[in-house]
Amino acid sequence: MAKSSIFVGLEIGTSKICVVVGDARSDGSVKILGVGQAPSRGVRKGEIVDFETAQTCLQDALVRAEDRSDVMIRSVWLAITGPHIVSCNNRGLVRMPDEQNEFTEDDLEEVKEQASNVAIPPDNIFLHRILRHYWVDGQERGTNPVGVLGRKLEAEYHIVHGIKSRVQNTVRGLRELSLTVEDVVFSPIAAAQMILNREAREQGALLMDIGGGTTDYAVYEDGAIKASGSVGVGGDHISSDLSIVLKIPLSRAEKLKVEHGSALPAEPGDIILLPSDTAFDGRSIEREVLNEVIRSRLGETFDLVRKRLLAQGARLDRLVGGIHLCGGTSQLRGIDQLAEEVFGLPVQRSSFTPMTGLTSNFENPQYATPIGLIRYAQRMQSERPGKGPFSWLTEKFSGLLSGSARMW
Amino acid sequence: MIEFKLEQLGAGSGADGANPVAVIGIGGAGAAVVDQLAVDGIKGAELASMNSDVRALESGLAPRKVQLGRMLTQGLGCGGDPELGEEAAAATMEEISGVVAGRKIVFLCVGLGGGVGSGAGPVVARAAREAGATVVVFASMPFGFEGRRRRQQAGEALEALRGHANALITFESDRMGEAVLPEKGIAGAFEVADRTMGQSIRAVGSLVNQTGLIGIGMEDLMDALRHADSRCLFGYGEAEGEGRAGRALELALESPMVDRGERLREARQVLVHICGGKSLTLFEIEGLMKDLGRHVGEGTQIRFGAAVDGGYGEAVSVTVISLAGTEEAVKEEVRESVCEEVREEGKAAVVAVESVRVEEVELPLAEEEGAKEVDAHAMVPMPHSGTITMSSPAVILGVAQPVAASVPVVEEVAELEEVLEEVEELEEVVKEPEEVEEVEEVVEEVEEAVVAEEEKEEVRVEELPEVAVVEELPAVIEEKPRKIDLREILKRQVAQSGGGERKLGGGGVDGDDDDEPVISLRVPEPARVTPIRPIPAGTPVVRGAPVVRGDAVGESEPAGGRGVKGVGVERTAAEQAQQNFDDHLTPGADVRGRFDKGEPTVEEGENLDIPTFLRKKHR
Structure with a gap:
């Protein structure tokens, strides 16, 4: 059996709040252990406007999900959305000095740094910085370019950012329910994990x-x-x-x-x-x-x-x-x-990528985002072996909450 | 209070007939500010720029230019070396003296961190000071990305400037740059920085020069800037038309340095200067100050000035200068002022407080509070003319001190009680409520002290404080009005409208004034202007760009609100049919239904919360 770990995806939508507890397997399938759902109130246009009301609904959904899945929910992956969230693509470029023609780890770091550090409005916070592609001498290259020969190395990032306070408020609100937020994920990115193969x-x-x-x-x-x-x-x-x-x-x-x-x-x-x-x-x-x-x-x-x-x-x-x-x-x-x-x-x-468990009930496009969150969580973790499962994210979020650090 | 004779300020005052006010830009950044001022226009001040780089100098717009260190740098820049800058300035001392000679006020703008600004700045400041001018330095600190070395050089230069300048206002380029949209580019960021500095120079110049209803003088400014960390928040706004006062304030608060008024909360002191044409009304000033009250913190002292200047026409300008004093700076200043107070008053034989070694005692909390009381007191002028000079600070120090710090220890409780009696006497004499309150506080503290001392039997006193009541107040205090009463002042203003005082508006240096030879650059000691009313719960505080509200959209954008009933338009048959269809439905105009209360979603000028169906039908 594939190695598994349990994740909780939470989507606070305008019409419903949905909590999905899923077991993500390394073979790419997700086993749904339980789903909790409650009609949502106090949410407008994807953003919580009345937290107290929303909290009650959230509590309902959480309890249901806990009951069905028999999992105690302590930390969640949160999908957020809202018209304030915007994205852009940014490209970084590093030219090799004449005497060097092989890209090193340092060059890679530099190009990544350049590409991912785009100026955003001071009130905003980075939500995602996703590496799109590398280019070596103008030629696209999917994989790690370290050790490759060339003169010019470029990297392009897709950067998603949104208004800091709005993101923080949601995270803080969840903390009041003693829920830890592992990471916030822009909804369509989560949904794409599930829907686009x-x-x-x-x-x-x-x-x-x-x-x-x-x-x-x-x-x-x-x-x-x-x-x-x-x-x-x-x-x-x-x-x-x-x-x-x-x-x-x-x-x-x-x-x-x-x-x-x-x-x-x-x-x-x-x-x-x-x-x-x-x-x-x-x-x-x-x-x-x-x-x-x-x-x-x-x-x-x-x-x-x-x-x-x-x-x-x-x-x-x-x-x-x-x-x-x-x-x-x-x-x-x-x-x-x-x-x-x-x-x-x-x-x-x-159309969904393979799922096991109570899938039939949830092959409904309404659940794409919360289930996608589980897939996203799994992917994030597999990309970061070595460290404890959540440590890096907790760090990131303690910074986010204290408002002191920008997620550069 | 600084008083200048009019003829001193007048056109003929300078040694060589020079304008008494000069704005000098030193180095590249300073020159850029001066250029900006030259472009935007400034009244009543001569502009000059100094640089060692002759090419930069030549391209500048200032009418007066001084090339620094002609022989030393051969017309090149100083290459970021402050020492070279200093030498260059020293080598050109004569020319510099020529520029600053005969000036009353010299505004110096420098960009710190580089060679010329950091090196020559302090030299010019000293020269100006030696020439007898009041020197106000506007210094911009380098951007963070300019590196640590430049920042360090800037810090050193700042220290040097502090020694020479009467007032020092520093600008964090980083903060000014923050306000610029990221995509605007570096040129934009620098331009904003220059403009901000230029505005502040102009504003400071006019606020110390324009006499008016309620003036803010040089001394206020210097007083406000007199402490260790003079990081300045500066905001300037000008508006005309309906609601101009409110909009001017909003603009001022939106200025980069003020950070939408957010930073005002941390400010310790705020200087506000309102200037407008003859149409400036009391109502506007009152409303504006109320508005401002919402943006400042509880403990902020507001120094307020207003002036009427015919040149403004229908416009109103608001200048906000505030200081984000750090806690330590405040404490330091408080301590300083306490010592000063003690020295002065002590000599006047009010209370013998020599034994109180304020500086040495690690001030505990109670004493701190006492000290703050002193400061507050020092700001409020003595309410009663000719009764007492018994100053509460001295009492607090002389008496409350032993309790809190238990150094120095009082010898006999009886002595202390004597002091208490004195204080009680005072309490009777003083009838002003504020004062009584303060005295009461003092009395309370004294009483506490007495109790505490009675409890401790082994108390000893090294030296006992004496209290002496002096019969007469010094005359200076008498002329200070008790508090600023806007209405009264306005009345007075109206009564003497056309009177001499106001004629100084604008540059404030016109020599042709026929009456009132003495201009008081500083009008009343400003009392603390308290925020007039608390913000009612739920009052939205305007921040940042105004949100487009639904109704506003309805007005400005015809698609939302235009003739739902489609009146008076020539129609084709199809349109007629459509009209019937619409009439049958009779939908509301710009109804947003359940989204009525929230922030509207506006895209490409369309309010998306209004049904597309309706918007389409009437397009």
Whole structure:
């Protein structure tokens, strides 16, 4: 049996809080031991605005996950998102002196340093600095270039950063529940661990996690992340739009969206009857309007993502792997066709890499992020042998919390 | 109080008819600041630059230029060597003296860390001082990335400057650079640094020169800057139109050095100077000070000045200068002022306190508090003219000291009680509530002391404090107004509007003033301006860039709010159909539904919280 270790992934989403306890095996599969879920309150657009309320929900989810998995949860891997999180790519360059033509460990360090130290606004904090590629004399090279002959060594990093205080607040809030945060992971990066397999990443693929409050995206090209970010628009906006335009209560709008909503244009004349209840007089809704509201909202959101991707230098025409949708809103009817229209790329709803355990229940795109966190945790640990499993991260976070150290 | 005769300040005062105010930039960085000032324009001051690098000098904009060490460096720079800079300046002493001769105030701007600034700066400062000028040095510390050596040189030069300057304001380039967006590049960072320094020079110049409603004088400035670590926070803002006072303050607080007002909280003293045209209202000043009160910490002393200058027109400017004094610096100063107080008052035979060796005693907490009391007292002018010079500091020191520190020990409790009696007498005499409070505190302390001493029977006294009550107050104290009453001052101002005092506005050096030959550069001893009201819970404190609120978007951006009912537009049939459709739905204008309360998501000028459907329909 493969060596295993247990990780807990926590996603505090706008619509639900989800805790997944998983056993990540070194063969790449994840065994789900238990899932705790609770509807989320006090969270808006992916960020906690009312911690006390959110804490109660979180407590619920945690207790459920503990019960089901029979694991005591002490530390979690936390997925965060929010429109404040932005990314960029930065390249470092080292030229060899004339008398030297072989790259050494020091050169590698220097180029990494150069590439990863990009100036970010003083209020921001680095979330991820992911090495994309090395180039030796302009030629791409995936592996470690130490010992390779050449004149010019370049490295490119994908850098994700967000507003420090917002990240810190969430981590601090979790600490109040005596939970240690092992690391914070930008949601789409976590989700991509689960949804985009190696092949898709090599070919180039776009992951869109359309959640309740945000639409997070990540683009992989040539096996490495190229662009990522978050737009502060999600499924909640659709419900809100419906509620405003159709003048129905929000809860009704939500129900209507789930039951009848579609992102495809509808034929005129089709009427949906909303039954009356104590607080609501019945109403008949034209399907055409309903769909148009949803369609215009989603279309706009996709268009925003598309513009941002182009601005970040992603080449959409080369994303052969297509678009992978996940997140609750990705279950909406017709959303794949709409995405295909906007991006001009084939769309797949998420398909999971192998899992064992209670998988069938969780092969739902809603769980991509928390499960992805477990995969991410596993990967991080395998990359850092030698040290104790969490020591480096604890260090990182004690610094983060005291606010004294930037994660350079 | 420093008083200058008008004719001294007037145009003809200098030895060779020179302007009494000079701004001298030394070295590359200093010259850059002067250039910036020349570009932005400065009234009532002559600009000069000094450098050893002749090419840099030539390209400068200052009307007066001095090449340092002509023979020494052959027209080249000093190559980051302060010693060379110093020699160069020494070799050009005559020319330097020529520039500083006859000046009343010399503003020196130097970039420390390099050769010329660090080396020649102190020499010029000394020369100016010797020529009888008040020297205010604006020094910028090198950026962190410039390396340790330069930082060390800068530190040494700073020490040297401190010896010569009347006031020293240092700027951390790093902090100024922080404010610049990372992508703006180094040129931008330097420009911001230069501009910040230039603004501060102009502001300091005008605030000491402009007399006005409530003036801040050179002495206030020097007093505020008089301590070991004069890292200065400087903010300047100017605005006109509606809500100008508030916006000017906001701008001032957004200045790089102030860090959106955050750093003001740590500040020990804040100097605020408000200047505006004739339309400046009391209401504005009051509101502005209230606003500022929210940004400063509890214990911060605010020195406040206001001036009316016709040149401002409808604009209002706010200058905030504050000092982020470290704890130690504060303590040191307190100790110093205590000693001074003791020396002065002691000589006046108020209380014999020679036995109190303040410097030697490791001051325990109680004494510290006492000492702070002294400081506070020293700031507030004596409220009653002509009753007592009994100064509470002396009492605290003479009496409270033994309790806390138990050195020196009092010999007889009876003696102490005598002191107590004296104090009680004083308490009766003093009727001013503030004063009474203070005296009461003193009395309490004395009483404590007595009790404590009674308990300890083996107490000994080496020397006993005497208390003497002096009948008359020195005249100086009499002329100080008790506190600043804005309304009264404004009334006075209105009554004598057109009076001579204000005519000094702007450069403050016009010699053609027909009346009032004496200009008081320093008006009343500033009392502590307390934050006028506490911040009500939940009041949002404006920080950083204003968040675009939903309603603002509705106003500024037509897509959100424009005619939902689509009135008065010529329509095609399709549009008419659409209109009917819309009317049938009758959606609200810029409703954001459940997102109404939160921060809006704005992208490309569109408020994404408003249904796309609605925005599209009315585009």
